[in-house]
Amino acid sequence: MSGMREWIDKRFPLTEFLEKHITKYPTPKNLNYWWNFGSLAGAFLGVQIVTGIWLTMYYKPDTRFAFDSIEHIMRDVNYGWLIRYLHAIGPTGFFFAVYIHMARGLYYGSYKSPRELLWWIGLAIYLALMAEAFMGYLLPWGQMSYWGATVITNLFSAIPFIGSDFVIWLRGDFAVGDSTLGRFFSLHTTLIPIGIIGGLLVLHLTALHRVGSGNPEGIDLDKKGPAVVPFSPYFITKDLWFISLIFTVFFYFVFFKPDLFLEPINSEPADPFVTPIHIVPEWYYLPFYAILRSIPHKLGGVMAMFGAILILAFLPYLDRSPVKSARYRPVKKVLTWLFFLNFLVLGYVGMKPPFGIMLQIGRIATIYYFLYFILLPFVPAFEKTGNLPREEDI
Amino acid sequence: MEDEKVDAMGRRDFLTITTATVGACGIGASAIPFIKAMSPTKDIIAAGVMDVDISGIKEGEFRIIMWRKQPIFILKRNSEMLEKTNRTDISSLRDPASPEERVKRPDLLVCIGICTHLGCIPSWQPEKIPGLDQPGFYCPCHGGKYDTLGRRLDGPPPENLHLVPYEFIDDSKLRIGTEKFAGYSENIRKIQELPKA
Numbered sequence: 001m002s003g004m005r006e007w008i009d010k011r012f013p014l015t016e017f018l019e020k021h022i023t024k025y026p027t028p029k030n031l032n033y034w035w036n037f038g039s040l041a042g043a044f045l046g047v048q049i050v051t052g053i054w055l056t057m058y059y060k061p062d063t064r065f066a067f068d069s070i071e072h073i074m075r076d077v078n079y080g081w082l083i084r085y086l087h088a089i090g091p092t093g094f095f096f097a098v099y100i101h102m103a104r105g106l107y108y109g110s111y112k113s114p115r116e117l118l119w120w121i122g123l124a125i126y127l128a129l130m131a132e133a134f135m136g137y138l139l140p141w142g143q144m145s146y147w148g149a150t151v152i153t154n155l156f157s158a159i160p161f162i163g164s165d166f167v168i169w170l171r172g173d174f175a176v177g178d179s180t181l182g183r184f185f186s187l188h189t190t191l192i193p194i195g196i197i198g199g200l201l202v203l204h205l206t207a208l209h210r211v212g213s214g215n216p217e218g219i220d221l222d223k224k225g226p227a228v229v230p231f232s233p234y235f236i237t238k239d240l241w242f243i244s245l246i247f248t249v250f251f252y253f254v255f256f257k258p259d260l261f262l263e264p265i266n267s268e269p270a271d272p273f274v275t276p277i278h279i280v281p282e283w284y285y286l287p288f289y290a291i292l293r294s295i296p297h298k299l300g301g302v303m304a305m306f307g308a309i310l311i312l313a314f315l316p317y318l319d320r321s322p323v324k325s326a327r328y329r330p331v332k333k334v335l336t337w338l339f340f341l342n343f344l345v346l347g348y349v350g351m352k353p354p355f356g357i358m359l360q361i362g363r364i365a366t367i368y369y370f371l372y373f374i375l376l377p378f379v380p381a382f383e384k385t386g387n388l389p390r391e392e393d394i
Numbered sequence: 395m396e397d398e399k400v401d402a403m404g405r406r407d408f409l410t411i412t413t414a415t416v417g418a419c420g421i422g423a424s425a426i427p428f429i430k431a432m433s434p435t436k437d438i439i440a441a442g443v444m445d446v447d448i449s450g451i452k453e454g455e456f457r458i459i460m461w462r463k464q465p466i467f468i469l470k471r472n473s474e475m476l477e478k479t480n481r482t483d484i485s486s487l488r489d490p491a492s493p494e495e496r497v498k499r500p501d502l503l504v505c506i507g508i509c510t511h512l513g514c515i516p517s518w519q520p521e522k523i524p525g526l527d528q529p530g531f532y533c534p535c536h537g538g539k540y541d542t543l544g545r546r547l548d549g550p551p552p553e554n555l556h557l558v559p560y561e562f563i564d565d566s567k568l569r570i571g572t573e574k575f576a577g578y579s580e581n582i583r584k585i586q587e588l589p590k591a
Contacts, residue, residue: 054431076435079427240417 021209026228027235028215034108035213037101039239040246044094045201049193051087059139061185063178066141067269085258091133092261093250095284098126106315107336109324110214116316118207121200123313128196130285135184135192137282138176142266147279149176149184155292158302175272218325278353286350287343291369293354294362304366311373318373321380328386331379339372442571448502449566456518458507461570464577465507465515466558467531467544468568475542476500478528488546489554495584496543496554504560504568505544508578509533511551516540523547531555556581559588 009015058077060069073080102122105111111119138149153170157163172179212220219225229235253260265276281289288305295301319332326333342365349362444461446468451457453472458465471479484490497503509516516531516538523530523539526547531540539548544555556578561569571577572589582588 050428054428057432058435072435072437076437078430078433078435080431080435082427083431 022232023230025231027213027231028226029229030215030217030226031213032216033242034104036239036242037097037104040243041094041097041101043243044090044097047086048090048094051083051090052189054083055087056189061181063141063181066139066181070140085254089254089258089261098129103340107326108214108216109218109319111315112319112324113316114211115214118204119316120313121204121207125197125200125204127309128192128200132188132192132197133282135188138181138184140266141181141270143268143270143276144263144266146176146270147275148281149180151279155302158299214324216325216327218323218328280351283347287346290346290350290362291366294359294366308369318376320377321385323385323388329383331383335372335375342368439573442573442575444570446568446570447566448568454520462577466570467503467505467507469503469542471501471503471542475529479541479543482541488552489583491545491554491584493543495586496545498585503543505555505557506578509538509551510553510555511536511538554583556583557585557588
């Protein structure tokens with residue numbers, strides 16, 4: 001057995017890689033459960049890819065057959081119902097993990113030097129994931145699929161001068177149709193999951209391993225930070241345990257309450273002549289949907305919505321404190337928890353029709369969302385922090 | 395002290411092995427739905443049972459119907475055909491079979507119309523098979539010859555035409571196939587070896 005290992009090692013850096021990145025990879029001992037959500041997201045990615053491959057065996061990407069092919073999967077394919085429900089409910093788990101993973105980043109200053117690039121790659125993954133889920137949602141060709149795609153592709157018509165032509169090019173037709181379905185199917189099953197999310201994921205892990213994980217104290221390993229343990233077996237077992245726990249909850253929904261996550265009007269085939277009364281995107285888009293609708297100007301709303309995501313990229317430069325972790329930053333701690341709460345409020349507002357008190361709340365919440373980022377550069381001026389990296393360690 | 399150490403090692407190994415075993419069972423169990431999902435779907439299985447109307451079939455009439463995407467020969471045999479096949483020497487056949495082993499009713503042949511040589515559909519010769527003195531089936535691809543019971547008479551085919559399960563619902567209806575029966579690949583050439591419904 002070890003002879004085989006040596007034979008391979010001479011020709012391929014197998015043992016070297018396994019030791020460097022898994023069995024001897026130093027990981028801070030003090031990581032708490034907020035550090036589990038990255039691997040959890042990876043687990044959901046695995047579920048989506050495997051179930052997606054199987055669905056592609058039976059799904060027909062043609063407007064005449066798409067809807068019925070999914071009914072075929074649900075009724076005739078052995079365990080088709082299970083594969084479909086896993087794939088339809090998976091994104092909820094995936095975004096749940098991703099949002100908490102990002103929240104960890106916000107709270108513990110994971111975006112600060114030397115992890116800026118890691119943070120930006122993560123944002124790229126997040127954007128790719130939003131696009132992936134959006135394109136996937138068109139595929140069932142239900143009422144919400146069709147109208148959701150119509151509304152979101154229409155967003156791009158807000159671009160000055162080239163907007164309308166761009167939307168026609170994007171759709172491949174003057175309205176969402178067979179051309180749109182075909183290209184969304186192609187990108188959803190090939191380029192975006194494997195090329196972008198898979199490729200970006202490799203970059204994300206590479207960037208991580210270059211600098212090592214942060215930790216709740218915010219003091220890095222090379223500055224007399226926390227003690228370390230090898231990643232394998234300690235964090236492999238911790239990660240597997242937590243994934244199993246969350247998957248138990250996930251499977252509860254998949255097996256006992258699948259329709260909780262399936263929009264009822266999407267059980268009707270798409271009708272280009274009937275717009276549903278209540279167009280709602282999936283829950284993970286709701287906060288941004290609320291931001292979009294709180295600005296009473298077409299281009300302004302679109303810019304605010306995309307801006308809300310892009311502003312995250314500036315965090316490494318907006319946050320000027322040398323202290324990483326909010327544990328030792330009393331002002332930032334409060335502001336950040338309010339930010340999380342505000343995000344949930346925005347999500348709730350996004351679900352509701354945009355008028356009356358809801359619109360007012362949405363506008364206040366939108367203002368606070370951006371205010372958080374505007375305030376951050378000024379916070380160090382008056383914040384009494386703890387746990388500054390000691391001068392002799394810098 | 396040493397006892398404690400030995401105990402601690404034992405505990406760790408036990409936990410590792412049991413967790414790994416349960417994990418392996420979990421992975422196996424998770425794989426099952428995906429493997430089963432690739433098997434034929436329920437509509438394909440249901441299509442395995444098909445009713446055919448044979449009320450109008452005349453003496454000497456030959457029909458082909460499609461069942462599970464495979465051609466099925468239905469031939470109403472007349473008295474000359476019956477006589478001819480009864481007189482055939484069974485031991486001279488490459489794939490010996492008596493008429494009782496080939497058909498449920500002597501006057502109706504129901505078999506799979508795929509040549510057992512390389513898979514072409516043999517052509518019905520109501521008068522004479524080329525080179526022989528009786529009606530039957532002649533395969534144009536490589537010259538295989540079958541009698542009106544689908545038994546191989548001449549040419550490269552190794553076996554008689556394969557059989558498919560069938561039942562007479564009444565005088566006008568023939569029910570072909572069972573849910574799980576695959577067809578040609580099951581390689582059944584005697585009525586008695588066909589699966590029950």
